[in-house]
Amino acid sequence: MLRSYLTIAIRNLWKHKLFSVIHIAGLGLAMAFCFLQLIQVQTSFEKDSFHPYPDRTFRIITDVTAKDDKIYSLASSPMPLSEKLGTGQSIIEQSVRIVRNFNGSLNNGIKSLNVDGMYVDPGYFEIFGFKLEKGKPCIEPRTVVLTKEMAERFFGKADPVGKTLTSPDRGIFTVSGVFASIKPFTTHLKSDMVISMASFRELNPNVAEDNWQDYNTYTFVLLTKGGNQAALDAALDKIAGQNNRQVVFKDLKKHAYRSQYLKDIPLDSQGLLNNPYVEPWWKIGVSLLVPFIVILLAGFNYVNLTLTRSLSRGREVGVRKVAGARRGQLIFQFITETIVIAFGALSVGYLGLLFFQSYVHVGWLNYQVQQTGVLWLMFVVFTILTGVLAGILPARILASYEPAQVIKGKLGPAALGRVSFRKSLIVVQFAVALIFMTFTGISNSQFDYMATDNENFNRKGILNIPVTPGHVEVLAAEISKVAGVEKVGRASATLNEGSGKAKISNIGPKGQQMTPQDTYIYAADGRFIDNMRLKFVAGENLPETLEDTSGRFVVINERAARVLGFDNPKESIGQMIRLNEQNVHVSGVVRNFCFMRY
Structure with a gap:
């Protein structure tokens, strides 16, 4: 019986090649993304599974x-x-x-x-x-x-x-x-x-x-x-x-x-603090939610395209019922056809996964797992479930047609009031797709903003030259003589995650110190600030002198001024604050700028 169902399904898909290609390609592209997410989930469960004494x-x-x-x-x-x-x-x-x-x-x-x-x-x-x-x-x-x-x-x-x-x-x-x-x-x-x-x-x-x-x-x-x-x-x-x-x-x-x-x-079920590189359970759920939405959209697409062909499939159902086929047999036949499409999509999805592995190189993405057998079992089970879930609704609707309806030409799917069921599905599909695309577009624009678009500090015409300590002044002087070099600034690191960390606090009028707050810090000179084109809202740049007194001045941003208790940035100018174990004076306040993602 199963062999007969498979034979009929393959013949029907071959007969309607265009619809078959659309179904397989649509589901396959969605599956490629889903497979990538399944790999991430499996690696989360396999994390730290290689240590020699796990039970002790x-x-x-x-x-x-x-x-x-x-x-x-x-x-x-x-x-x-x-x-x-x-x-x-x-x-x-x-x-x-x-x-x-x-x-x-x-x-x-x-x-x-x-x-x-x-x-x-x-x-x-x-x-x-x-x-x-x-x-x-x-x-x-x-x-x-x-x-x-x-x-x-x-x-x-x-x-x-x-x-x-x-x-x-x-x-x-x-x-x-x-x-x-x-x-x-x-x-x-x-x-x-x-x-x-x-x-x-x-x-x-x-x-x-x-x-x-x-x-x-x-x-x-x-x-x-x-x-x-x-x-x-x-x-x-x-x-x-x-x-x-x-x-x-x-x-x-x-x-x-x-x-x-x-x-x-590896999987934090307790919500522990100070727990880096450990994913909580809710994050695993979120990781599965996005591919679920993608495969849901692909499923909607299959349902709509299948119901579009309800005229030809309705005649097929009428003939089979006249020949004695029961409704359950027809449902199983249509689901078998969908599962065959899903396995065709599995091959497309795997090719897409190989494409990701070859061309998408991101540090937080994993493409290897410890137990490949478990991974392929997940792929196969996911494929079968996709086929069943995408095919169950069209199968039930198409199998419900009666021979008399076919003869009279009454083949419209079940209706919801005055709006046909297929039109309702189309509305839902477009609504979900629009929400998902809007969310993805906003997220992408935020990443682009952090990477290239925000103009709150200068990225153009800047050449970073890493040097070891010693003779920095001599090197800076020689570079300044090169044609085309406008200004040479020095800093402990570029504006990225390589910044240092320190404790900052305000010293009260009576010498009382507030609770120190964590902050990011760069050791830099005034020319570096000029090169980055940071905009001052109060005060002035670091002094040009190379004497030791220059180390007692700092430039902070607007947010730091608020954290230190200054309602107006101008109030902080000349004030003494504490940076780690050293007292320093505020020389200037610059406008807030984004240099790393949180």
Whole structure:
């Protein structure tokens, strides 16, 4: 019976080639996008599935209770916790700290690249099983291990082990090793490189390693064989109890700790704060919503085109019913035909996916999965469901025709009042398509605005030359002599995500300091501001002098002025504010400008 249905379906599709091509191409293009999204969803579930000890590795979560009794759950924990767990706990084989606060520009003597790094303990390489392609782990101060991709960007095919990278504000680092690629796997421990924890102590002398109220460290523990999570949680409760009795909390009431399996980290069902590169469940739903809308539109298109052919198909139904076919058999025949079309669209969708892989190279898109069999099973199930859902409605309508209606010429589909059902579907299809296109167009225009269109700082005629510290003034003087060079400005980084981060606060009239706020910061001179054509709304540019006094002046934007408590930008001119540990004077205020996406 099934073979007969397939034969009839294929013959009918071959007979009506134009409609078949339209159906297959329309569904296929939609499926290509849907398949791409299915790959992203599968990689989310497969993230961190390659570590050697998933059943014995845990991350420590901190539950912080604020003064108003509201509880905030953090994926991070205090830095002293790792050492406390590593000593005197028989169930813990090893503990590891990870600090994610290394970012900025590194230079190999030829070019500068922005990097994102993590400070790690030596046990990082053992607990997580990250393999090295070259060299050895970074243990000594000022040693780093690069990812394979970052090593190639810096050094090409040359061996990077033993070579150095220079940071403008952190000094020189030696490359001790290179990670092997983890593809097709992915991990939430994503970074361009890792730096030895010994370097953290040297580069962050003001950070107290015994501070139990600094929740910027990620603590992982490996239990001994036979150890269990209940015993770990009991040890954590004991440590939290000691903290709550001994630590004098400033802005909090107390905190508590609990453990989380490493294999449970990739999909955040708890809404944890300080949880980078981990997607919450709702984001997975949103990732599936967009392709659902696309395939829904393709399904509407199939329904409308099929009902358009209701005259010829109605005669077919009449003949079959006269010959003794039942309604259920006709419905199954039409659905079989739709499923055949869907599998034709599967081949088109796969070709589209290969096209994306060849020509669309975006860092956050994945094209490889660990279990390809599971992926193809999803593709096939999705194809069958698409065929059934797209074909069930036309099949039921066409199978409902009676031979007498066919003879009398009454073949109009079921009506909704005075508006035919097919016209209603067309209205719905166009409405959904219009909403989706409007949303996509607005999103695209926003990305274009951030990338190229916003004219609130200058992008034209600018040449960025990355240099290492030392003799910068001599280089700037020589470049100024080149014909066509109007002005040479200096800055710590270009206007992008490579900016530094700092704490900024206003000093009150009596020397009282407000709560420091996070801000992005650039070390620059006045000529750089001129080159960027930032518009001043109050005050003036940084002084031209190269003496030390110039370092005591800053230029802020309108938003910073409001955060500092100045209702009018003019009020901030000449005022003293605090930037990290230094008091500085406000020289000028520029109009707000967009230089990165949030």
